[in-house]
Amino acid sequence: xxxxxxxxxxxxxxxxxxxxxxxxxxxxxxxxxxxxxxxxxxxxxxxxxxxxxxxxxxxxxxxxxxxxxxxxxxxxxxxxxxxxxxxxxxxxxxxxxxxxxxxxxxxxxxxxxxxxxxxxxxxxxxxxxxxxxxxxxxxxxxxxxxxxxxxxxxxxxxxxxxxxxxxxxxxxxxxxxxxxxxxxxxxxxxxxxxxxxxxxxxxxxxxxxxxxxxxxxxxxxxxxxxxxxxxxxxxxxxxxxxxxxxxxxxxxxxxxxxxxxxxx
Amino acid sequence: xxxxxxxxxxxxxxxxxxxxxxxxxxxxxxxxxxxxxxxxxxxxxxxxxxxxxxxxxxxxxxxxxxxxxxxxxxxxxxxxxxxxxxxxxxxxxxxxxxxxxxxxxxxxxxxxxxxxxxxxxxxxxxxxxxxxxxxxxxxxxxxxxxxxxxxxxxxxxxxxxxxxxxxxxxxxxxxxxxxxxxxxxxxxxxxxxxxxxxxxxxxxxxxxxxxxxxxxxxxxxxxxxxxxxxxxxxxxxxxxxxxxxxxxxxxxxxxxxxxxxxxxxxxxxxxxxxxxxxxxxxxxxxxxxxxxxxxxxxxxxx
Numbered sequence: 001x002x003x004x005x006x007x008x009x010x011x012x013x014x015x016x017x018x019x020x021x022x023x024x025x026x027x028x029x030x031x032x033x034x035x036x037x038x039x040x041x042x043x044x045x046x047x048x049x050x051x052x053x054x055x056x057x058x059x060x061x062x063x064x065x066x067x068x069x070x071x072x073x074x075x076x077x078x079x080x081x082x083x084x085x086x087x088x089x090x091x092x093x094x095x096x097x098x099x100x101x102x103x104x105x106x107x108x109x110x111x112x113x114x115x116x117x118x119x120x121x122x123x124x125x126x127x128x129x130x131x132x133x134x135x136x137x138x139x140x141x142x143x144x145x146x147x148x149x150x151x152x153x154x155x156x157x158x159x160x161x162x163x164x165x166x167x168x169x170x171x172x173x174x175x176x177x178x179x180x181x182x183x184x185x186x187x188x189x190x191x192x193x194x195x196x197x198x199x200x201x202x203x204x205x206x207x208x209x210x211x212x213x214x215x216x217x218x219x220x221x222x223x224x225x226x227x228x229x230x231x232x233x234x235x236x237x238x239x240x241x242x243x244x245x246x247x248x249x250x251x252x253x254x255x256x257x258x259x260x261x262x263x264x
Numbered sequence: 265x266x267x268x269x270x271x272x273x274x275x276x277x278x279x280x281x282x283x284x285x286x287x288x289x290x291x292x293x294x295x296x297x298x299x300x301x302x303x304x305x306x307x308x309x310x311x312x313x314x315x316x317x318x319x320x321x322x323x324x325x326x327x328x329x330x331x332x333x334x335x336x337x338x339x340x341x342x343x344x345x346x347x348x349x350x351x352x353x354x355x356x357x358x359x360x361x362x363x364x365x366x367x368x369x370x371x372x373x374x375x376x377x378x379x380x381x382x383x384x385x386x387x388x389x390x391x392x393x394x395x396x397x398x399x400x401x402x403x404x405x406x407x408x409x410x411x412x413x414x415x416x417x418x419x420x421x422x423x424x425x426x427x428x429x430x431x432x433x434x435x436x437x438x439x440x441x442x443x444x445x446x447x448x449x450x451x452x453x454x455x456x457x458x459x460x461x462x463x464x465x466x467x468x469x470x471x472x473x474x475x476x477x478x479x480x481x482x483x484x485x486x487x488x489x490x491x492x493x494x495x496x497x498x499x500x501x502x503x504x505x506x507x508x509x510x511x512x513x514x515x516x517x518x519x520x521x522x523x524x525x526x527x528x529x530x531x532x533x534x535x536x537x538x539x540x541x542x543x544x545x546x547x548x549x550x551x552x553x554x555x556x557x558x559x560x561x562x563x564x565x566x
Contacts, residue, residue: 016370020356027358091354095413098320098348099371102340263323 013101014109021083021113030078031121034071038125041067042132049136057138058227064129065147065223071125072155073182075118077175080162083110085171088264097264104256107163111252114159122152146237147226153244154220158182160248160255167259185217215247265333267421267452268296268319273328275314275476288314289476292328296454296469298420301447303463303484304456306473312456313351315473316425320348333420345420349413349427353406357399361390361409364398368413384412389438403430411439422446424455428462440466460558464488491557494530498551499542501525506545513538528555 025031045063049056087093087110097106126148130140161181165174188211195207219240225232273292276285289311296302306312317323318330321338335342355364362381369377385391388408393401401409407430414422428436443453443466457463463470463484470487472480480487502510502517502525510517515538516528527542529535535552542549 013371016367019370020359020367024356024358091350091352092356094322094348094350094354095368096371097322098343098350099368099417100340100342100344101371261324264317 010102010105013096013099013105014112017096017106017109018113018116021110022117023113024083025079025114025117026120028079031075031117034074034078035121035125037074038067038071039128041070042125042129046132046136057133057136060133060136060138061144062223062227064133065151065226068122068125068129068148068151069154069221072118072122072151072158073179075121076155076158076162077178079118080114080159081166081171081174081178083114084163084166085174091264093264103260104253107167107252107256107259111160111163111248114163115156118155118159119152122155141226141229143222143226143229143232146232147222150220150222150237150240150244153241154217157185157215157217157220157244157248157251160251164251164255164258167255167262181214182217185215186221188214188216189218215244219243265298266295266331267298267333268454269329269331269334270294270315270319271329271331273315273318273325273330275311275318275323276326277314287476289318289325289473292473292476292478294471294478294481296421296452298452299447299450300469301443301453301467302455303467303470304454304473305458305460305463305470306456306479307458309475310473311476312473313425316348316423316456319423320346347414347417347419347422349410349422349424351425351429353398353410355398355406355409355413358397360395360397361385361401362394364409365412365416369416372417380416384415387415387442388412404432404435407431408435408438411442415442419451421452421454424453426457427455428457428459436462487562488556491562492531493555493557494528494533495535496551496553496555497527497529497535497538497542497549498553499525499527500548500550502547503545506541506547509541510538513541524550 042064045060045067048063049059093106097103129148130144133140133144158178158181162174162178165177165181168174169177191207191211191214195204195211222232222236224230270292273289274287275289277288278285292311292315304312304315314323318325319332319337321340321343324338330337332342332346337343356367359367362385365381365384366377369381382391385394388411390405390408390412393405396405398406398409407427411427414424428439431439440462443455446453467484469482470480470484471478498520501519501523507517507525510527513534514530515533516530518526518528520526527538529538539549539552
């Protein structure tokens with residue numbers, strides 16, 4: 001069989017798996033539950049803003065961005081982790097993987113389908129947020145759009161992490177690991193400060209290893225800059241986005257390698 | 265050319281971290297050539313499904329090699345000319361019959377997807393259920409959809425894992441016809457089953473597994489001839505003098521309650537001489553049937 005034909009076939013498979021995953025995700029009731037939960041938080045931020053001693057718009061922006069980041073985490077845990085686990089438990093992947101399709105195509109297809117559905121969901125949440133802000137006479141500044149874009153990139157990293165952990169272990173453990181990954185990813189700066197404070201070289205090397213393996217999800221969090229109007233360093237958004245995409249790709253490559261060796 | 269080849273394949277499973285490994289398949293070697301229907305038989309837990317999963321790249325063997333058309337079965341490209349039907353139909357419950365087949369057709373180079381799906385649905389007699397959700401189909405209908413998914417691929421070899429389980433007699437007949445039609449156009453069929461009747465009526469060759477090991481491989485006809493015990497001739501009632509004559513020829517004679525007699529001629533006995541004797545005495549022969557050991561006895565007895 002010639003190579004271009006095989007590659008075309010793999011592209012077809014990638015598209016079909018992505019499409020089917022997208023279809024499956026948008027039929028998932030959890031998606032709507034989390035979506036409406038995020039919308040509710042965004043709406044409530046209007047009232048929280050009124051009661052706050054800080055500027056109302058700043059509180060709204062803080063709440064809105066945090067709600068969307070949290071929604072991304074919940075979606076990647078509840079939908080991302082469950083998706084692969086369910087495929088394995090229900091054996092629906094037998095029908096696909098017994099065909100001339102590599103397991104990495106399956107993993108990437110799942111990722112793209114899930115990402116497309118969750119990004120669509122995220123865009124709708126972001127539009128709602130922007131509309132609410134506009135009604136409150138605070139049209140979105142360019143930095144807010146950058147913050148939203150980086151939250152989207154963080155969501156992609158979290159979906160890749162959810163898939164990675166679900167190739168390794170049971171859905172329950174994978175959910176805990178994904179949550180731990182999120183918390184550790186947002187605490188990575190803390191590790192850096194501990195490294196500076198410690199003088200033991202072995203301990204520092206261990207912390208350095210963890211620091212470089214774990215992602216720094218704080219790169220995607222520019223809420224403070226949005227709220228206080230602090231300008232971002234040059235090219236921050238594009239560098240952070242590239243970092244996120246590369247990290248997600250790394251996780252997916254690892255997931256493919258692990259999944260390729262797994263007995264189904 | 266061998267389409268499928270198992271070379272000293274062994275698979276060990278570990279039930280959990282603390283338990284020792286158990287062997288599902290041990291040193292299994294066989295080969296399947298093109299254009300034949302081969303049955304894969306064995307009792308529950310013999311290792312049939314594990315072997316088929318290893319063939320389809322769903323499970324990795326602990327040692328040995330599995331080849332499809334000379335390629336390592338773990339390479340996705342090796343599965344290019346092979347279609348697999350699982351024991352249970354594993355489809356996405358939220359998809360319709362048509363959507364399920366569209367998903368599969370979309371993964372391969374199908375020139376006219378709609379036409380291919382329509383033709384396949386007609387073969388498995390599901391053309392009136394295209395819009396039905398998979399979750400609303402009966403077990404038999406899901407099994408037909410499973411078959412349709414395999415037929416959608418223009419494969420050189422079709423591998424079925426217990427394809428007829430859950431089918432009614434009509435469904436079984438349909439599947440047997442499909443096997444025969446595939447055979448007639450030169451396709452290779454390799455299927456596992458518990459139902460030995462299917463082996464006798466459909467297969468040319470049989471591979472028997474017992475406790476993960478190969479216990480027999482060969483032609484079904486040869487296997488059946490090995491178990492040939494003799495011939496039963498059923499006649500109308502026999503006069504006593506004729507019974508004495510038949511016994512003198514070393515035939516076993518039994519009178520049945522419905523005014524019939526059953527003459528048994530052991531393997532190697534002269535059936536024609538017996539027929540001639542009956543004819544000369546004006547006896548009507550109602551049936552002549554071979555008597556043999558059941559396939560179960562031949563395949564599973566140690």
